Amino acid sequence: MKVITFGTFDMPHIGHVKILNRAKELGDHLIVGVSSDDLNLFKKGRKPIYSQDERMFLINSFKGVDQVFLEESLELKREYILNYKADILVMGDDWKGKFDEFSDICQVVYLPRTPSISTTSVIEVVKTNHFDQEELTSQKN
Template sequence: MRRVITFGTYDLFHIGHLRILERSKQNGDYLIVGISTDALNYSKKQKNPIYSQEDRMDIIKALKVVDEVFFEESLELKGEYIKKYKADVLVMGDDWEGRFDMFKDLCEVVYLPRTPSVSTTEIIEIIKK
């Protein structure tokens, strides 16, 4: 069985999130998703997600394409998560291109194109207007 791992915040779940998870699953048989905790998201973006980490986890768990979900508590632990979940492939969006190449000794690293014209940040800006 080929195990795939990916990471994200998945706030305001939208079609871009669904598409990248579907395409991630196409790289293997078993999809493991790390959900950024509220604290990690705040440390990265200096703002809290709209939905709590528990709600975001429930949404991702409900997807038939996802086999396992966990909370990602630190960006520095990605290598440990890859080992812990015995991932064969790490999949990330191409906005992270090259940033995770250091894990190529642990697993295959794949960068997938993002869905054009869809981002949580843009959706929040539209809602604000």
């Protein structure tokens, strides 16, 4: 069984690892579509911290990931699923119902997200810790 999922995977974190591991458990071949820099800019209004090539390299390095490709358009999801001959589409449950339109070509599964973790929260922690460090350094001088 081939499983496909999609995401930006900017600043990979434990939530990404967990959902990819759970997706892999549903089949024997895991395919991951990594959003292009331009697609991420369109979706989120900002460029990712890591480039698309870096993010693809990181995701391809995860245990259980068998294949990675660049997702360049949201409108091409159906074609991606068909081209990669995916049996199952896996998405986080924050997208529940949004991909049901593909249930005519594959099984659609929404997996629970890891609580209290997101790329946005990781970025905020890094920014906060960075500024705290700068403040400590300036107080010492």
